[in-house]
Amino acid sequence: MSTLNSALSSALSGLRTTQAGLELVSTNVANATTAGYVRKTLTTTETTAGGESNGVKTAEITRQIDIYLQRQLRTETSGAAYASTKSKYLDTLQTTFGTPGSALSLDTAVSNFQTSLDALAASPDDGSARSAVLAQAQVMAQTLNSTSSAVQSLRSDADNGIASSVDSANQALKTIESLSKQIVQAKIKGSSASGLEDMRDQAIDTLSQLIDLRVEDRGSGDIAIKTGSGLSLYDGGKASELSFTAATPMTPSTTYPGTLSGVMLTRGDGAPTDLLKSSNLRSGSIKALAEIRDQTGPQAQRQLDEMAANLAQTLGTKTVPAATVAGGVDLSTQGAQPGDQLNATYTVGGVTKTLTIVNVGDPSKLPLSDKVTADPNDTVIGVDFSAPDAAAQLTTALSGKGLSMTAAATATGFALTTTDATTTAVTAGQSAITATALSGDGLALPMFVDGDAGQVYSGSLDGSSQITGFAGRIQVNGALLDDPTALTSYATDTTAADEARPTFLRDALKAQRSFGSDTGLSGTSSSYKGSLVQYAAAAINFQAAASSTAAGVADGQSLVVSTLSDRFTATSGVDVDDEMTNLITLQTAYSANARVITAVKDMMDMLLRI
Template sequence: MGLSQALSTAMAGLRANQASLALVSSNVANAETPGYVRKTTNQIQTAVGNGAGVETVGVNRVLDDYIQSQLRTETSGAAYTRTRANFLSNLQSVYGDPNSSATIEAAFNSLTTALQALSTSPDSQSARTGVLNAAQALAQQLNSTSQGIQALRNSAETGIANSVSTANNALTQIAKINRQLQGYANQDAATAALLDQRDQFITQLSGLMDVRVVKGEGNQVSVYTTSGTQLVGGSDAAQLSFNTQGTVTPEAQWNADPSKSTLGTISISYPNGGSIDLISSGAIRSGSIAAFLELRDKTLVQAQDQVDQLAAAMASALSDKTTDGTAYPPATPVPPPGTPAGFDLDLAGLQAGNTVHLTYTDNTTGVQHNISIIRVDDPSALPLKDTATIDPNDKVIGVDFSGGMSSVVSQLNAALGGASIQFSNPAGSTLRVVDDGATGLSDVNAASVTTTATSLTGGGPQVALFTDGGRPYTGAITASGSQQTGLAGRITVNSGLLADSSRLIVYSTSPATPAGDTTRSDFILSQLTSGTFSYSATTGIGSSSTPYKGTLLGFTQQFTNMQANAASSAQQLSDGQDVVLNTLQKKMDATSGVDIDTEMANLLALQNAYSANARVMSTVNSMFQSLMQVL
């Protein structure tokens, strides 16, 4: 090897060392930078005359693609479980500490205790006041619980809006970096830095939703949801939009039909046109956005339904009055054989949402049928679904009463004409239902009407202790939904009772309720403590085929325990997901992160190589000088 060749080889070594030293310096400087991937030089051997040299042809990122992909998946899962755990923990706080007095159960028990005192001393003004104060405390506890649930739903709505904004920025940046990388032919330090930045935005996006990354040529990537919806395609990014609807209320519900939805939906729009509703298509399955959607539209809706059903059952238990129908025809005189038989029902007090219950037997099959006839004052709400009642064996018929009794009869005969039973209106507000008489195809077994007591002195123990913001709670159904929805946030104590507490005892003025009579207070106490009621499967307790049936306190304990268990399970799941995520992050750091000790060892090796090349150059320089002196 000649001196010139030796000098060229040493200079090539110095240049390679300088490039490597620059990367070591960058690695050390970014050791704590999130998302930074350790860099190394890509060097190849080159020919220098009759000798050999080295050339740096690029920069490598020390990256395990499989671990990175798994890390993104678990990042989505961790964001989902963490969001749910935080919200359910906050929901548990809304229900209150089980050991404190600020819970629905504690307020309920205080009311029953006050009622026991009233039944012991019915003439005591302080006992009456105690009942009303306890009832107000229970109503206020339900009000605050409902407000807390809706505040959490509103937070979820806000979380979706913020997440969509963050996602759009990430998508825009990923597409922008894709365009920049198209101009970089070589895998140099600038390219590697852009790849780091793009990975950071993809990781940020994976915390919001589940993503799948497909690599293309020229350092290009396409990003999809795991369901297959494209988010980024090369240099083009789709944009998400969220049409927030304002303050969330119990009545606000998301619906796949935009004309019926009262909550915001997420849509994706593409640069070349076209859009997709990501909620109705189920495109987002994980990440914080998926958690927000599930909380807003399912979990917290169910929580609201629980307290609403408690409020509705409690109000109805005290105010509902069921009256059996009068047998028709009368026993005397004895009716002729084959005379249609059934019942007469007085519908004078029937209000929207009140029910006529009918049981008849189809003698051709031997099957007994239950019919719930519900008064509806909003014709646009018809026809009603069978879910309008909790009993899975009921057939529900909604009847529009706006046209009078003749219209009611026509609607019922049209709905049940094939059942061999007939309806008629013999006079006034009387509804008559009878079998088919001589043919014997059917038998009407029972009929009753359930109305809501509105008078404080109607002659019976039933009383509207609780009202819907001053209105009677009747369970009315309109096109916009059921009166039950949001009732827990509106429930109040009857203002008439607050004005005259004696009506907690006095239920009749003609004749007057005897002094010391505890019929009404005993009725209220019995209904609250011993009455059993059925609750819809929408509460998450029981099923549609076998609804949960129990006391008001039993139902309260069921759903509060359910929420406590859900919060605990969500936290355990989040903790477990964090363990998985942290384990993967450590693996990622071990393969792609910067280890200072390793970099220092590399630095020493590079310094030694630099010194060796420098000595070669110095020696060659000395030899050239000696040759010059000889010449």
């Protein structure tokens, strides 16, 4: 009888185990298309009594997951989120700059403006030619205004994107914290936590799109999550918190670091860390958004500002050649505006070099960096031309730069001479002075001004640098719109048919110029050289190339993620065909156990009838 009881017990345990297996197959099949669901399998163990087997029991429900592949997928997912976000914004930026030669592109606006000046130079007394010049000038200014506004809108969108991503990251971290606590408790009670682990993995996957991360198993169901650089996001049952403040409004002068917010990570120990500093983030959408806001957008703005500045200065700057004096040159400062420059050429040991002296009234901006000008090889000095001791200040600055020169005040400016003719020779010089009036200030014309107030553009460094955001403020001089004859009339005795000023403006616009190295058009350390039309085309091509490269990287990264995802699904997802095979096996086992029970029952009935 005991043998029959043992057989009955074994068969009943087999039925229970088979039933649990059938339920698990049903759950797997039902969730075959559920995002984040990992296939579960049932682990069984033999039961014994008195050293003999007396059945089977379920041990635990196991998730069939490839941890290494999951880790690799999360790394690539973070990279894909970075690449796709970057590509999306760069594509928008390229659209903003336009296509070379298209109707609304920057180079077309410059080219049309140049063509109108060609026509005016050919027919200076033609009123319609003057009107065409002013119309094209306004198109030029409006194109720069609208493009600048679009760049700032793009930066603002990226800033808001960071804010939204930070909220999503905090929500994911809170979810991970809550689920981890439930998983640990389930493990302690001996209950299955596989469903909770699926949900936690989904939250981690969401977080991996925002921030590059790595997950460490702490055992007993708990984990630790750190950024790729090692900063703790979740550990010891406590999630870190991110904080960020969106900017309102976004302007060219709002920068990071500076007035724009970083992404602050406050960990369990309360120590805040800015994730945007020191490469604390290596990939993820937050990093991409920060780069658009703090690097790509500002560089695009500098390209526009440099174009606007050169447009205003090439037409509105008069060049005054230096007078020759014993041992050097006399540089004029008459009518100099803040930001105007004096240039001197000198030789040391037979090598020709350039000195640039900038009119700076703000002492907090001194001494100037040599990178202030577009020439990467000149020596730059800042001096307040109007100061009573300007010559003495200049002499001190020259000595500080190791130059064997001295400056003396003259009736018109500064006499710059060598103090050691055996080593240094000051050979030539000129003054670049901003014209402020429509007439009586030479051929140069302040056609483009800074803002509604009509302030001339001179590249002033006093206070906030005038070039910053100038593309958004550039306008056609209102006084010129009121008096179009000033396009030809540069002095009281100028006739309407005088072609001198139109010719000067046309040639100045076509002339080769040097543009700042911070535009990135010729690398990081050299200035771009070319006409304004060429510069505009180069800026458009720069954005197009950046967008194309980003799109290629995004496509490649997407393919990697797709491949890894397919591999992960193959190993950890539900294969319905496999589950049906398991179902048939379980059905057979269930039927067999049921037949054993029937047989045992029949035997017991026979024994009871004896």
